Amino acid sequence: MQKYSVFSLIKNALSNHENWDLAWKDPTPKKEYDVVIIGGGGHGLATAYYLAKEHNITNVAIIEKGWIGGGNVGRNTTIIRSNYMYDENALFSEFGMNLWRKMSQDLNYNVMFSPRGIINLAHSDAQMNVYARRGNSMRLNGIDAVLLNREQVKEIIPMADFSENVRFPIFGGLMQPSAGTARHDAVAWGYARQADSMGVDIIQNCEVIGFDISAGKVNGIRTSRGEIKTKKIGLCVAGSTNILAEKLNMTLPIETHLLQACVSEPVKPVLDNVVTFGAGHFYISQSDKGEMVMGGDLDGYNSYAQRGNLPTLQHVLTEGIAMMPFLSKLKMLRTWGGIMDMSMDGSPIIDKTHIEGLYLNCGWCYGGFKATPASGWTFAHTIAQDRVHELNAGYSLNRFNTGHLLDEKGLGTKTWIS
Amino acid sequence: MLHIKCPHCGMRSQNEFSYGGDASVKRPELGKDISDQDWNNFVYNRKSLRGKHWELWQHLAGCRQWIKVERDTGSHEIFKTLKAEEEIS
Numbered sequence: 001m002q003k004y005s006v007f008s009l010i011k012n013a014l015s016n017h018e019n020w021d022l023a024w025k026d027p028t029p030k031k032e033y034d035v036v037i038i039g040g041g042g043h044g045l046a047t048a049y050y051l052a053k054e055h056n057i058t059n060v061a062i063i064e065k066g067w068i069g070g071g072n073v074g075r076n077t078t079i080i081r082s083n084y085m086y087d088e089n090a091l092f093s094e095f096g097m098n099l100w101r102k103m104s105q106d107l108n109y110n111v112m113f114s115p116r117g118i119i120n121l122a123h124s125d126a127q128m129n130v131y132a133r134r135g136n137s138m139r140l141n142g143i144d145a146v147l148l149n150r151e152q153v154k155e156i157i158p159m160a161d162f163s164e165n166v167r168f169p170i171f172g173g174l175m176q177p178s179a180g181t182a183r184h185d186a187v188a189w190g191y192a193r194q195a196d197s198m199g200v201d202i203i204q205n206c207e208v209i210g211f212d213i214s215a216g217k218v219n220g221i222r223t224s225r226g227e228i229k230t231k232k233i234g235l236c237v238a239g240s241t242n243i244l245a246e247k248l249n250m251t252l253p254i255e256t257h258l259l260q261a262c263v264s265e266p267v268k269p270v271l272d273n274v275v276t277f278g279a280g281h282f283y284i285s286q287s288d289k290g291e292m293v294m295g296g297d298l299d300g301y302n303s304y305a306q307r308g309n310l311p312t313l314q315h316v317l318t319e320g321i322a323m324m325p326f327l328s329k330l331k332m333l334r335t336w337g338g339i340m341d342m343s344m345d346g347s348p349i350i351d352k353t354h355i356e357g358l359y360l361n362c363g364w365c366y367g368g369f370k371a372t373p374a375s376g377w378t379f380a381h382t383i384a385q386d387r388v389h390e391l392n393a394g395y396s397l398n399r400f401n402t403g404h405l406l407d408e409k410g411l412g413t414k415t416w417i418s
Numbered sequence: 419m420l421h422i423k424c425p426h427c428g429m430r431s432q433n434e435f436s437y438g439g440d441a442s443v444k445r446p447e448l449g450k451d452i453s454d455q456d457w458n459n460f461v462y463n464r465k466s467l468r469g470k471h472w473e474l475w476q477h478l479a480g481c482r483q484w485i486k487v488e489r490d491t492g493s494h495e496i497f498k499t500l501k502a503e504e505e506i507s
Contacts, residue, residue, distance in 0.1 A: 242466040253462035255439075256491070301437045304468040304492045309419055311433050344462040400462045401454060413461055414439060 001197035004108050023189060024196035029203050032229040033061045035383055036221060037236055038208055038244065040064030042073035042184075042369065043361055044236035045191035046376020047383070048200045049107075054377070055384035058199035061230075063223060065207040065240075069188030072238050075338035076369040077261050077283065077295045079274050081118050081179035082143050085134040086408050088394030089347065090141040095391055096374030097143075097178060103373060109190030111182045112288070118179035118274040119153065121160070121323065123168040127278055131174035138176070146175045157275055160324050168279040168322060181274065181285055187372055210247055211358075218357030234359045234383050239304065239339030241362040248355070253344040253400045254363055257416050258299040260308035260316070262335035264327070266290030275323070282319035284327075291333060294320055298340065298416050308337040340365060342415045345399075347406035350379050350392040359383050360397060365415060420494060425501045426481045438474030440464055441486045442506065468492045472506050 002008060002021045012020055035051060037044045040062045051057045062068070080100055082093030103111050122128045128147070135145035149172045154162050160170060196202055203225070212220040212227070220229040237244055245252050266289050274285040282296040296316030299308050313335060321328045343349060343363030348371065350361050361379045364371060378392040388396070394406055411417065420432035446452040446460055471491045476484050486500040500506070 242464075243468060246465065246467060251459065251463040251465055253458075253464070255464050255466040256468075301489075302440075302466050302471055302473065302491045303494065305494055309432065309494075311419055311431075401458055416437065416439075 001193070004110075023193040024202050027201045027203065029061060029206065029223070029225050029228055030201065033201070034059040034230065035232045035234060036060070036228060036230040037062045037234045038221070039071075039236035039238070039240075040068035040192075040202060040204065041071045041236060041238060042069070042188050042191070042372040043238070043364075043375045043379065044234070045069075045188055045195060045202075046372050047234055047236060047361070047379045049191045049195040049198075050377045050380035051384060052195060052198035052200055054380060057384055060195075060199075061201045061203055061228065062195070063206050063208060063221070063228075064202070064204045067204050068192050068202060069185055072338045072340070072368055073184055073188045073372070075261065075336055076184055077285070077293050078181040078184045078369060079118065079179070079283065079285065080113070080182055080370040081176055081274075082370075083118065083120070083134070083138060083145065083174065083176040083179060084408060085137040086406055087141060088406055089408055090138060090143060092374055092378070092391050092395070093370065094141060094143050095377070096371055099373035099377065100182065103182075103187070103190070107190035107194050109186055109193060111186040111190055113180065113182045115178050115180035116273050116285075117175055117177040118276070119148065119156065119173045119175045120276045121153065121173045121278040122171045123279045124171060128171050131172070135174050144176060144178050146177060148173045148175055156273065157271065159270060159326055160275070161322065166322070168277075173278075175273075179274065184369060191376070208244065208247075213248070213355055213358075216354070216356055218355060230357075232357045232359070232383055234361060234379060236361045236379070238341045238362065238364060238368060241341045248358070250353070252349075252362070252397075255302055255342045255344075255416065256304060257301070257340050257342045258303035258305055258308055258337050259295070259340045259366065260299065260313055260335060260337045261293070261295035262313065262317075263287070263291040263293050263333050264330040265333050267292070267330065270326075277319050277323045280319040282316055282323065284320060284324070292327065292330060296320075298342070299337070300416050304339055306337055306339055308335065340368075344413045344415065345405040345407040346409045346411050346415050348375070348395050349397050350375060350382060350395045351388060351397045352382065352386070353397065420489075420496065422475060422487060422496060423499050424477045424480060424483070425485055425499050426483055427477060430477065430480055434477060434479040435475045436478045438476055438484065440466070441472040441474045466491075470497065474502075
């Protein structure tokens with residue numbers, strides 16, 4: 001594989017950039033693979049990469065119905081963080097943070113990881129107490145957390161509304177300075193390029209039609225490009241989880257919902273961090289191009305539409321304008337939507353299933369992008385070793401049976417109510 | 419924007435409604451043997467498929483009644499609405 005560096009850039013510039021190698025190949029599916037990953041998004045690509053890198057399993061295929069990186073890894077708001085209170089979520093996410101920090105070097109691909117810090121705003125004394133508790137829990141797990149008072153927040157984000165007579169005055173906030181953003185497409189492409197170079201077949205435009213399962217064991221899959229034999233299947237299909245689960249006669253604690261995001265026209269640098277509104281569901285950051293990147297609530301009803309409705313967008317942006325009034329002057333450049341695998345306790349599932357050789361990775365709700373490396377790493381471990389790693393032991397499918405829910409946000413069984 | 423025909427009030431905009439999830443889910447009957455799996459299916463497990471989907475909505479900013487709506491989760495087209503007590507045919 002061609003190494004990307006300033007020297008290769010100069011060398012290829014001299015030949016008008018006409019001699020770059022393809023970043024990944026377009027192979028014809030083989031008859032048999034050791035592992036088949038269904039879903040060529042961030043999590044699927046990362047899983048294949050770590051299967052090859054950490055477990056030396058390279059006879060792997062990624063089956064993608066569309067094109068790689070065309071789903072939620074290309075539709076998110078690129079936020080990376082580990083500001084969780086529960087041990088399971090905190091340790092998993094912080095493990096991921098360490099992978100993020102060295103990802104550009106690891107993949108030889110600039111993912112533009114920018115640890116610019118995230119601030120969750122608090123709008124009451126009670127919320128400050130909750131944040132203090134969460135911050136302390138984070139610090140006990142080795143994650144950086146700083147509780148900010150009103151004046152400190154004002155110093156960092158002076159453009160927020162600090163006037164006295166507002167419905168949701170800013171009391172302070174909880175900051176994770178090491179959180180940040182990354183270039184989401186580069187994450188997918190970087191994982192794809194490395195996985196491909198280690199022998200993984202990335203098979204695009206290939207839809208899974210059915211599964212070949214007998215005596216409770218995986219034998220293979222049927223696709224639009226023929227049958228493929230395999231003993232192990234990893235399911236990484238986010239919003240399409242329920243559709244494939246039906247083909248497997250499984251009913252999962254997952255509902256598929258629509259989440260929108262949007263960007264404004266580009267403006268000069270005004271916001272250095274990721275900021276979230278504490279009295280509703282709204283988050284914002286500024287891209288390197290200057291666009292304000294914003295998102296918030298789900299549309300609130302089951303949907304596979306991948307495009308949103310105006311009432312939710314209006315509601316979300318009303319929260320944004322309440323937090324930062326200058327946003328009302330900006331024109332909207334783009335809005336889009338993706339379909340989320342909303343789990344019933346708000347936490348993901350990375351686990352084995354009752355079918356031998358079938359592994360499940362789903363339920364990422366609002367937070368799939370930041371989990372990409374940790375999800376891929378632990379899922380690869382679960383598939384390769386046929387047992388869960390301690391990092392994803394809490395993300396079991398059985399927790400809904402036993403009552404060991406990870407309801408970090410306290411949303412209950414209706415995660416679409418927020 | 420969705421437009422939902424409330425069986426009590428007529429056609430209204432989505433803004434007046436709040437969502438209540440899959441309407442085909444049945445609570446296990448009391449006084450019978452109920453397995454953990456039955457409860458699990460009732461509380462957590464959902465089919466959530468692409469296509470026609472019977473779901474509950476509440477006309478919150480209107481008559482406040484719960485209603486049943488048959489909607490396509492891919493196209494958002496609404497086919498039929500029923501009062502809460504009417505059975506899905």
